[in-house]
Amino acid sequence: MKSTILVTGGAGYIGSHTTVELQNAGYEVVIVDNLSNSNENVIDGIERITGIRPAFEKVDCIDWDAMQKVFDSYPNIKGIIHFAASKAVGESVSKPLLYYRNNLVSLINLLELMPQYNVEGIVFSSSCTVYGQPEILPVNESAPIQPALSPYGNSKQINEEIIRDAIHSGASYKSIILRYFNPIGAHPSAEIGELPNGVPQNLIPFLTQTAIGIRAELQVYGNDYNTPDGSCIRDYINVVDLARAHVIAVERMLENKSKEQMEIFNLGTGTGLSVLELIDAFEKATQVKVPYRIVGRREGDIEQIWADPRYANEVLGWKTVESVDDTLRSSWKWQQKLREKGVM
Ligand code: NAD
Ligand code: WQD
DSSP states (O other), X not given: OOOEEEEETTTSHHHHHHHHHHHHTTOEEEEEOOOSSSOTHHHHHHHHHHSOOOEEEOOOTTOHHHHHHHHHHOTTEEEEEEOOSOOOHHHHHHOHHHHXXXXXIHHHHHHHHTGGGTOOEEEEEEEGGGXXXXXXXXXXXXXXXXXXXXXXXXXHHHHHHHHHHHHHTTOOOEEEEXXXXXXXOOOTXXXXXXXXXXXXXXXXXXXXXXXXXXXXXXXXXXXXXXXXXXXXXXXEEEHHHHHHHHHHHHHHHHXXXXXXXXXXXXXXXXXXXXXXXXXXXXXXXXXXOOOEEEEOOOTTOOSBOOBOOHHIIIIIOOOOOSXXXXXXXXXXXXXXXXXXXXXX
């Protein structure tokens, strides 16, 4: 068995898929999650996929004493993947202090505890949000960081600076910062997937809930942008492809494959798709119609962004392999499973 990895937020969407890939790669996983945006039955789903039940501690990462007890209970933790955060852009505008406390204090606790327990490195979940609307597309890691459009985006920018400053101050641990574009899809088993609380803010969960009849229609937020069909463009990355990148990042950190103490990688497909193209792709891939209506723009939306993933491709030896069609089919299969189980 390889090292033990602490996965904060491991009951969440990306964390649960990453736990599966870590276990497949032979890592021992300890999940810490306060279940503020997930459910403990996700742990059951992970076990059904891999046959291995990860250790799970229902703990709030901003609770210093509770986090110290986690490290005392699992002295073999060698690396951390820090997913735990509040991530709803709109909510962050109305509750900025909750977002700053949750997203900043959780990271600071980990960085302060790591040296005490000889934890060698931390992989941090960042976001392409830090780029705002890039001047040049596709966007690479040297693109300028632009003033955040939300407290959520700002918390990610500040997190990255906290890691940089902690390492600059002499901390011995390593860090790999992964800037995700738009993760979509579900594990092909449909045992785990994206399960947002309440009305989904993100496109794909709203789209699949519309396709299955939970929502009457999908509202497309604007078709008057300066793009070929007028709707916004994003880089939609399969969540399992994204999870696999985390395993590579952990191996790179713990096997000292890099002389850099801190590295940053964009994780995207390198291809942009518009909202209308995605709806069309979903209908073709699933043969299911999605009723939609064009409405006004959503405040805070940027017009278009997609990744230049060459740095991650070349340095990590990682690239996306799952097709958009298979990814959209996995989202649909997951939505149908939720219906079968009476979840929604
Ligand atoms: P998610 O909400 O599904 O997962 C986050 C998990 O963290 C949840 O299970 C939640 O209960 C837990 N959590 C939150 N605060 C916590 C705390 N204080 N202590 C313990 N657990 C806590 O979100 P996700 O989509 O899986 O995102 C994971 C990470 O990736 C987040 O940091 C998010 O900002 C980042 N990210 C997500 C996206 C995306 O589109 N999903 C894009 C870019 C970056
Ligand atoms: C995608 C596109 C919408 C819903 C957000 C966060 C980002 C990251 C990923 C955390 C946009 C359009 C959406 C709908 C629509 N999260 N849309 N109707 O906004 O690119 O990124 O999630 O890190 O930080 O900002 O993702 O899925 O909300 O929207 O037309 O009902 O779909 O306008 O163009 P977004 P999204």
